[in-house]
Amino acid sequence: MGVIDEAARKRINEALSGWRQGDCVLGEHWFLFRLEVEAPLTEDAAHAADEGADAGEAQVRGFMVATQTCDIVRGCSERPFIEVCPLVKVDPERMGEIRRGRRPNYAFVPGVAGHGLVTHLDRVMTVEKAVVAAWPRTEGCRDDGDVRLLSLALASKRARVAFPDDFVALASNLMRRMASKHDKDSDEGRALRVLREIRVRAAPSWDALEVALTFWFIRNDDEPHFEKRAWDHYLDAWLGRLPKGGRFTSIEGLVQTLDDLTARDYVESDRLDLDHLSAGES
Secondary structure, eight states: OOOOHHHHHHHHHHHHOOOOOOOOOOOEEEEEEEOOOOOOSSSHHHHHHHOSSSSSEEEEEEEOOSOOOOOOOOOOTTTTTTEEEEEOOOOOHHHHHHTTTTOOTOOHHHHHHHTEEEEEETOOOOEEHHHHHHHHHBOOSSSSSHHHHHHHHHHHOOOOOOHHHHHHHHHHHHHHHHHTTSSSSSHHHHHHHEEEEEEEEEEOOTTTTSSEEEEEEEOOOSEEEEETEEEEHHHHHHHOOOOOOOOOOEEEEEEEOOOGGHHHHHHHHHHHHOOHHHOOOO
């Protein structure tokens, strides 16, 4: 197939002018992947390996465009490719976790959530813009708030910190507690589910010989108390599972809103997500 002409490029650019990061295509589509024939990791890969192939395809329910909007609408001669991630079906409980940002290998997409679909960020495929230009577009984000949340999910996927082993050992008791209680119908389980996020700061740094840890359990603005109990009730129990030891000479914590944190507090801290709290289960 030859290089497309100027008229075709113009049609592609016009077709993509309304697309934005997070927009989707629904229906039967195929995700293409390379595989390790000697040691396939999934059923789809194993089937392809059995057929003697070194590449395979898996049927998916659609795709979400992961490329930034500015690159989508840029001319296809300058930016000829678009990255897409597959849409997958999840149950309502998992959907809620993903919407709250607790599953960083997925992202919540409001425009397809009504179909029970989210996007799987671990799986990325590159396609030419001409392919996307032929797809019927389903709007993914409906307002600026949706756009910001999706951008945060995409950024968090690529920017997750690798916590030091001794911190993971220190926090293992708290991790197990939160992982076991998070989905339970209990006071503590419900309290965990209404937190926006959990962040930790290591001062002066994660590599220092002596480290002071500060945990922020960030709540919503409208939850100054949770089910008539002060947040300190839960905070004391959580911090009690973090015994000082080794390099970690000081451990403090606060339950606060985003407005309570300074910009410095936020950018100098790292997010703890449910994948970390459950030792990487997905």
